[in-house]
Amino acid sequence: xxxxxxxxxxxxxxxxxxxxxxxxxxxxxxxxxxxxxxxxxxxxxxxxxxxxxxxxxxxxxxxxxxxxxxxxxxxxxxxxxxxxxxxxxxxxxxxxxxxxxxxxxxxxxxxxxxxxxxxxxxxxxxxxxxxxxxxxxxxxxxxxxxxxxxxxxxxxxxxxxxxxxxxxxxxxxxxxxxxxxxxxxxxxxxxxxxxxxxxxxxxxxxxxxxxxxxxxxxxxxxxxxxxxxxxxxxxxxxxxxxxxxxxxxxxxxxxxxxxxxxxxxxxxxxxxx
Numbered sequence: 555x556x557x558x559x560x561x562x563x564x565x566x567x568x569x570x571x572x573x574x575x576x577x578x579x580x581x582x583x584x585x586x587x588x589x590x591x592x593x594x595x596x597x598x599x600x601x602x603x604x605x606x607x608x609x610x611x612x613x614x615x616x617x618x619x620x621x622x623x624x625x626x627x628x629x630x631x632x633x634x635x636x637x638x639x640x641x642x643x644x645x646x647x648x649x650x651x652x653x654x655x656x657x658x659x660x661x662x663x664x665x666x667x668x669x670x671x672x673x674x675x676x677x678x679x680x681x682x683x684x685x686x687x688x689x690x691x692x693x694x695x696x697x698x699x700x701x702x703x704x705x706x707x708x709x710x711x712x713x714x715x716x717x718x719x720x721x722x723x724x725x726x727x728x729x730x731x732x733x734x735x736x737x738x739x740x741x742x743x744x745x746x747x748x749x750x751x752x753x754x755x756x757x758x759x760x761x762x763x764x765x766x767x768x769x770x771x772x773x774x775x776x777x778x779x780x781x782x783x784x785x786x787x788x789x790x791x792x793x794x795x796x797x798x799x800x801x802x803x804x805x806x807x808x809x810x811x812x813x814x815x816x817x818x819x820x821x822x823x824x825x826x827x
Contacts (some may be wrong), residue, residue: 560670726762764797
């Protein structure tokens with residue numbers, strides 16, 4: 555389901571998705587600055603706040619009006635069935651850990667899938683005041699709240715040594731993975747998907763604690779339309795992989811896969827708590 559096949563998505567649908575992610579992100583930011591955050595634990599041990607539920611509720615309410623026949627899958631409220639052949643995937647607050655600890659590193663993620671596969675991906679970063687979005691056959695774009703909308707494209711670096719490489723969840727990485735990358739590339743503590751899609755980074759690695767489907771759903775369209783490549787760290791399709799992520803400008807992908815092949819990717823971070 556990761557490959558981009560099929561006709562260009564409807565522009566009106568893409569515009570609606572971008573606007574919806576913007577509004578959801580603004581609600582998340584408003585709650586972030588409002589003060590105290592109350593948390594509870596989900597069955598998998600991860601944190602959830604009433605604000606995660608509130609933001610996802612906003613998205614679901616808008617989708618019920620705009621596309622009532624579409625299925626919706628959300629991180630917090632599960633799956634609502636539909637019969638249109640289209641599904642929305644929402645992560646209302648990606649980075650709840652940071653949100654709870656008053657770190658402005660969270661974002662809102664929205665994706666659309668149709669009978670052809672991944673169709674739309676949107677990442678709204680409300681504190682950075684920017685949105686990166688893509689529609690199948692429509693390109694990848696970066697918009698800022700100042701009004702600028704520019705085409706987003708990956709960089710052209712072809713040399714692995716010294717490549718600017720972002721780290722996702724590095725505190726849960728294995729030592730072997732950390733050392734292997736540290737010896738060859740220039741590791742950055744932040745930047746992520748948006749950094750690669752806009753050419754600020756050459757690659758991005760997520761390992762350790764596995765990513766959920768809601769985290770991954772926007773990636774194939776955003777990175778594919780930006781000219782890059784995304785898989786898990788074994789080279790498998792990211793949406794059906796092992797929860798790790800490798801995002802690159804495409805030129806460095808095979809070299810990075812070879813560099814980490816066979817290495818353990820996670821340590822027992824739960825034992826540290």
